[in-house]
Amino acid sequence: MPVDPRFGAWCAECGWNVDPGAAEPEPGRIDALRRRLARRHGQHLLAEMTEDEAARPRRDASGVLAHTIALAVHGSTVALAVAGALLVVLGWSTVSQPVIGVVLILLAIALRPRFASLPDDAPVLHRTDAPRLFALVDEVAAAVGTTGVHAVVIGPEANASVGLVGVRQRRVLYLGLALWEVLTPQQRVALLGHELGHYAHGDLRHAKIVGSALRSLALWCYVLAPAQSPTFLERLGNVLLLVPRGLAHCLLMLLDRLTMQASQRAEYLADRAAARAASTEAVAELLDRLLLIDSVEMELRRESVLAQTGIGGRSRSDAGQGLWERLADHVGSVPEREYERLRRASTARGHSVDTTHPPTHARRQCVSEGKHQPALVRFDDNTPAEIAAELAAPRTRVARQVIRDYAG
Numbered sequence: 056m057p058v059d060p061r062f063g064a065w066c067a068e069c070g071w072n073v074d075p076g077a078a079e080p081e082p083g084r085i086d087a088l089r090r091r092l093a094r095r096h097g098q099h100l101l102a103e104m105t106e107d108e109a110a111r112p113r114r115d116a117s118g119v120l121a122h123t124i125a126l127a128v129h130g131s132t133v134a135l136a137v138a139g140a141l142l143v144v145l146g147w148s149t150v151s152q153p154v155i156g157v158v159l160i161l162l163a164i165a166l167r168p169r170f171a172s173l174p175d176d177a178p179v180l181h182r183t184d185a186p187r188l189f190a191l192v193d194e195v196a197a198a199v200g201t202t203g204v205h206a207v208v209i210g211p212e213a214n215a216s217v218g219l220v221g222v223r224q225r226r227v228l229y230l231g232l233a234l235w236e237v238l239t240p241q242q243r244v245a246l247l248g249h250e251l252g253h254y255a256h257g258d259l260r261h262a263k264i265v266g267s268a269l270r271s272l273a274l275w276c277y278v279l280a281p282a283q284s285p286t287f288l289e290r291l292g293n294v295l296l297l298v299p300r301g302l303a304h305c306l307l308m309l310l311d312r313l314t315m316q317a318s319q320r321a322e323y324l325a326d327r328a329a330a331r332a333a334s335t336e337a338v339a340e341l342l343d344r345l346l347l348i349d350s351v352e353m354e355l356r357r358e359s360v361l362a363q364t365g366i367g368g369r370s371r372s373d374a375g376q377g378l379w380e381r382l383a384d385h386v387g388s389v390p391e392r393e394y395e396r397l398r399r400a401s402t403a404r405g406h407s408v409d410t411t412h413p414p415t416h417a418r419r420q421c422v423s424e425g426k427h428q429p430a431l432v433r434f435d436d437n438t439p440a441e442i443a444a445e446l447a448a449p450r451t452r453v454a455r456q457v458i459r460d461y462a463g
């Protein structure tokens with residue numbers, strides 16, 4: 056059994072210690088049933104996506120139902136506002152009706168969908184700040200059948216995502232350097248292909264409608280929650296609100312579950328878009344890298360602790376220097392045996408109950424077993440260095456942030 060002191064020991068023959076961090080399953084029959092259902096749905100979806108080469112970004116039944124419930128929730132908010140306005144206008148001569156009307160209008164305002172905005176505490180790049188990066192994003196976007204983004208936000212996370220901001224719903228790409236910096240150029244194309252694939256498939260519009268409905272329902276549950284140590288009148292109110300409260304809770308749970316199922320399908324399709332842009336191999340490699348996220352975050356914490364305690368002779372002021380290069384070296388030195396352990400651990404954990412992403416081994420299997428795709432977009436030799444130069448200032452700023460914040 057070869058042992059690398061940086062990683063845990065495990066046995067490839069009997070599977071001993073493959074997944075030492077695995078959580079014990081929750082006891083109880085309901086949780087066991089939820090796990091069984093999640094596993095069944097996960098396996099069913101994986102089989103469907105692997106077999107159906109031509110799977111389109113249409114919504115499956117759970118997606119359509121989630122969309123319908125979400126629209127109904129938003130419809131009820133509009134109805135609330137209209138009812139409030141009517142009470143104010145038509146009941147003007149009375150005292151109570153305008154008061155109730157105003158309360159309803161205020162409630163509708165609280166329940167309305169909101170627009171996200173660009174962060175003001177993170178580096179935000181526009182086209183003129185990073186023309187080469189934006190050109191690459193455009194090229195990958197064209198390969199997956201969509202257009203580029205308005206801004207790129209740089210953060211420290213080992214993650215990337217896309218979003219929509221402002222009233223005009225402009226596209227924003229969030230790039231976490233702890234992921235971007237540990238990828239090879241072609242794996243970065245795969246990452247961009249996956250994220251932009253979500254735009255191409257309309258996942259963001261769907262997520263926006265459903266996400267804001269989930270928030271509205273959570274607020275309903277809060278508003279309708281029974282009073283603690285109630286008076287007689289409040290007790291009466293608690294009983295009267297039993298049905299709407301139960302309805303809000305049920306809808307919240309149902310929508311949450313449906314959303315998870317629909318978004319797992321969207322992830323498989325985004326991986327497929329990524330394979331078209333960057334090649335099947337690049338996506339499989341990217342998914343392997345995603346298995347290392349915990350290890351990458353631990354490495355950043357270690358760097359931060361070393362700098363803050365002065366162990367290793369590195370002072371806090373220059374600890375950010377070369378951070379991303381050291382992180383990339385760390386990831387580059389991970390032996391194939393550790394990847395193999397992580398793949399087996401992912402397989403052993405299987406399809407979990409409450410995640411929006413399918414397990415990594417399933418995504419890898421779906422991509423690898425599909426039709427082999429050559430790369431439409433290739434990073435040429437100069438581009439990675441040009442993009443690194445454009446990212447120089449955010450890299451330094453975010454490295455300092457990691458050293459400052461990650462030890463806690």
Ligand SMILES: [Zn+2]
Pocket residue numbers: 249250253322325
């Ligand atoms: Zn995704």
